[in-house]
Amino acid sequence: MNRAAHVLNGARLLIVEDEYLLEREMADYFENLGAEIVGPVGTVAHALGLIASSRIQIAVLDVNLRDERVYPVADLLTLKQIPFVFASGYGSELEPDAYAGAPRCIKPIEFAVLANTLGERLKSNR
Numbered sequence: 001m002n003r004a005a006h007v008l009n010g011a012r013l014l015i016v017e018d019e020y021l022l023e024r025e026m027a028d029y030f031e032n033l034g035a036e037i038v039g040p041v042g043t044v045a046h047a048l049g050l051i052a053s054s055r056i057q058i059a060v061l062d063v064n065l066r067d068e069r070v071y072p073v074a075d076l077l078t079l080k081q082i083p084f085v086f087a088s089g090y091g092s093e094l095e096p097d098a099y100a101g102a103p104r105c106i107k108p109i110e111f112a113v114l115a116n117t118l119g120e121r122l123k124s125n126r
Contacts (some may be wrong), residue, residue, distance in 0.1 A: 001083035005117035009034030014050060014059040016073055018042035023125055029111045047073040056082055058122050063088040
């Protein structure tokens with residue numbers, strides 16, 4: 001079993017991803033680890049709405065959502081002290097300086113690596 005499974009069990013995980021197949025696979029994977037999925041959503045506006053109206057404990061953020069970047073979501077999560085991990089097909093060289101040190105998983109995503117990264121972020125935030 002994934003070493004992050006016990007940490008993510010019961011955690012409310014926001015998934016912000018605009019690729020339908022990937023969001024479904026990700027949601028299924030984390031539900032199998034016991035996480036409670038919030039979303040998935042594919043736009044900044046929907047993500048911001050869920051953060052305002054839901055109790056979220058951790059998030060996965062696709063950096064590039066069609067024609068927009070996810071940074072307003074990252075800004076609000078940071079303000080609310082909710083940990084997140086970027087999921088991107090790009091390296092961190094394109095990130096704003098504010099997020100240069102943010103954890104990231106490069107696409108194609110290995111879900112076990114993402115789960116471990118999320119688990120570590122959640123543990124260190126408690």
